[in-house]
């Protein structure tokens with residue numbers, strides 16, 4: 450599809466280039482021919498008095514032949530030039546057309562990948578629910594307790610589906626170009642995020658130690674709170690009960706930062722480059738299969754940071770813990 454679009458654009462570009470080139474060539478040919486003709490007439494009249502009528506005719510005939518030759522030369526040169534313009538213009542136009550279409554092609558490709566990843570993830574809980582319901586329906590002697598158990602398990606899958614679709618929606622919304630022109634205090638954003646997760650931390654007897662200094666950035670408060678919440682939520686999820694989490698905000702060389710440090714399971718070096726990918730979950734969490742999640746949190750966090758002109762750095766050691774630091778341009 451993009452190849453044929455590129456060819457169509459090339460044809461358009463080339464038509465415009467050739468139209469301009471041909472108009473210029475015709476104009477140049479006319480002007481130059483007229484000039485040559487005028488020169489010859491001037492030269493012939495100059496010799497009028499010096500030559501005999503016979504010589505004058507001969508001279509004029511020779512000059513006319515020269516004029517025709519010069520005009521032919523000029524025409525051939527202009528035709529060669531236009532052929533060159535056609536070839537070079539065609540190549541340059543095609544390269545330009547491909548370059549123009551490349552970002553559109555990439556974004557379409559990303560959308561396709563997103564849709565296929567999402568449907569793949571949605572299929573798993575749906576298939577689980579479908580098979581459970583089918584087995585139950587085929588059993589004529591199903592008891593009320595079994596039916597309730599089935600409903601409970603289905604409800605769990607529905608909860609997963611809801612969480613997944615919410616995550617996907619948040620990720621998709623980050624592609625929008627809403628204005629990021631609010632002055633946001635990272636101190637407040639971190640405080641709100643921590644408050645939101647205090648129950649989850651309490652449930653695991655995890656202590657969240659705050660060291661929040663003022664640091665302001667331009668952006669969207671809701672998004673930045675969400676970003677901090679993702680990091681704190683992960684720190685809680687991947688830390689053992691009774692451990693500690695440090696959350697720090699501040700400013701460093703014109704950069705505002707949020708740092709979330711935990712002393713939990715850590716991330717293997719081989720997983721580190723991939724944890725920000727959509728739906729990626731490191732093996733340890735997958736095999737243990739104890740923690741909720743779809744591998745969307747860090748992908749969303751990265752997108753939010755990048756939309757705000759920042760980035761996320763991570764340091765981690767297995768068994769020792771992880772430190773995630775978000776750097777954003779301070780105001």
Ligand code: ADP
Nearest residue numbers: 683684687724730731734742743744745746747
């Ligand atoms: P989720 O937590 O829903 O699985 P994320 O995108 O938030 O998805 O994280 C991707 C993966 O990165 C997680 O599955 C986990 O393996 C790893 N991870 C993220 N944060 C931490 C952390 N603080 N400690 C250890 N592993 C982490």
